[in-house]
Amino acid sequence: MEGSDGKKSRRGAGRVCSICNERKAALKRPKTLEQICRECFYTVFEDEIHRTIVDNHLFKPGERVAIGASGGKDSTVLAYVLSELNRRHNYGLDLFLLSVDEGITGYRDDSLETVKRNEIQYGLPLKIVSYKTLYGWTMDEIVKAIGLKNNCTFCGVFRRQALDRGAAVMKAEKLVTGHNADDMAETILLNILRGDIARLSRCTFITTGEDGPIPRCKPFKYTYEKEIVMYAYFKKLDYFSTECIYSPNAYRGFAREFIKDLERIRPRAILDIIRSGENFRISSSTKMPEQGTCERCGYISSQKLCKACVLLDGLNRGLPKQGIGRSRGRNNAKDEEHNKDSSFQSKPCGALDV
Numbered sequence: 001m002e003g004s005d006g007k008k009s010r011r012g013a014g015r016v017c018s019i020c021n022e023r024k025a026a027l028k029r030p031k032t033l034e035q036i037c038r039e040c041f042y043t044v045f046e047d048e049i050h051r052t053i054v055d056n057h058l059f060k061p062g063e064r065v066a067i068g069a070s071g072g073k074d075s076t077v078l079a080y081v082l083s084e085l086n087r088r089h090n091y092g093l094d095l096f097l098l099s100v101d102e103g104i105t106g107y108r109d110d111s112l113e114t115v116k117r118n119e120i121q122y123g124l125p126l127k128i129v130s131y132k133t134l135y136g137w138t139m140d141e142i143v144k145a146i147g148l149k150n151n152c153t154f155c156g157v158f159r160r161q162a163l164d165r166g167a168a169v170m171k172a173e174k175l176v177t178g179h180n181a182d183d184m185a186e187t188i189l190l191n192i193l194r195g196d197i198a199r200l201s202r203c204t205f206i207t208t209g210e211d212g213p214i215p216r217c218k219p220f221k222y223t224y225e226k227e228i229v230m231y232a233y234f235k236k237l238d239y240f241s242t243e244c245i246y247s248p249n250a251y252r253g254f255a256r257e258f259i260k261d262l263e264r265i266r267p268r269a270i271l272d273i274i275r276s277g278e279n280f281r282i283s284s285s286t287k288m289p290e291q292g293t294c295e296r297c298g299y300i301s302s303q304k305l306c307k308a309c310v311l312l313d314g315l316n317r318g319l320p321k322q323g324i325g326r327s328r329g330r331n332n333a334k335d336e337e338h339n340k341d342s343s344f345q346s347k348p349c350g351a352l353d354v
């Protein structure tokens with residue numbers, strides 16, 4: 001960059017990487033603000049994920065692992081990095097891509113095309129399961145029935161089960177998702193704001209569902225979204241970057257913006273929120289929901305019917321609002337009455353609903 005005096009601007013020009021002290025710095029690392037070169041960025045980024053995997057015992061050798069692949073930046077980088085680390089460190093994992101087709105025209109159909117290309121680029125087999133086949137409804141049809149306001153509830157609940165069912169069909173022993181540190185901080189904050197103690201106590205776990213059909217883990221728990229985007233950009237990874245056309249959730253949006261503001265002032269804020277969430281102690285007198293199984297479909301549930309069955313029932317009976325909102329200890333006709341007044345909404349898509 002030339003200054004007004006014709007000399008090279010000092011800002012960043014010629015600065016040496018603070019890690020290798022050899023190459024020219026090419027970027028400011030969002031997590032630490034260090035000026036580093038690309039090569040060192042790749043190394044620290046991948047090594048941190050490797051450490052997270054090893055320190056938290058995320059996998060066992062020989063495990064069959066489904067990578068929840070939406071075609072977006074997070075899961076694309078996850079698929080790429082995990083297959084690299086698997087080779088480099090001999091994890092011995094049998095990896096494959098698992099995608100859920102929610103039936104959102106102009107969004108998921110396009111992102112699935114990206115995943116199909118990733119299948120070839122990374123040499124990972126791909127399995128696609130769809131809402132239409134599993135539930136008889138596409139999200140386009142659900143939105144027609146319910147409108148834009150609560151559709152994320154359906155999508156989040158159905159996706160969670162769809163991933164489990166797809167993983168079960170493919171005989172996976174573990175499912176990994178691309179939820180990152182920003183998602184994690186956002187969910188902690190939302191659970192505090194909602195007073196959702198049950199979720200707050202579990203939402204920071206890196207592995208969840210060990211008592212359910214298939215454990216899920218989040219290797220990007222401490223990975224910053226900005227670094228994921230940077231990594232994808234520098235590595236020229238093929239991903240789909242459009243927002244969901246049905247995703248208007250204002251409450252989560254505020255939490256997201258708040259965290260981004262905090263990060264701008266102090267990058268460590270994201271990690272500190274996660275640490276705080278991890279260190280919360282839930283009072284032993286707090287009543288927690290007991291896990292059982294859904295009477296209808298056998299899926300894990302703390303109610304007589306799981307959330308997906310309640311929502312599906314409502315859709316099929318022409319009462320799509322049934323089951324929207326909190327329904328602790330309910331699952332009966334009174335739900336509907338309650339839901340009319342409920343100011344709470346279930347978790348939207350992108351949720352770290354554990």
Ligand SMILES: Nc1ncnc2c1ncn2[C@@H]1O[C@H](COP(=O)(O)OP(=O)(O)OP(=O)(O)O)[C@@H](O)[C@H]1O
Nearest residue numbers: 068069070072073074075098099100177178179350
């Ligand atoms: N349709 C899908 N099929 C398979 N996995 C999915 C799907 N949608 C979401 N996931 C999994 O859940 C994670 C979090 O999803 P979320 O909706 O928050 O998207 P995101 O933060 O934009 O992630 P991505 O960039 O991977 O789309 C994804 O990284 C992915 O692993």
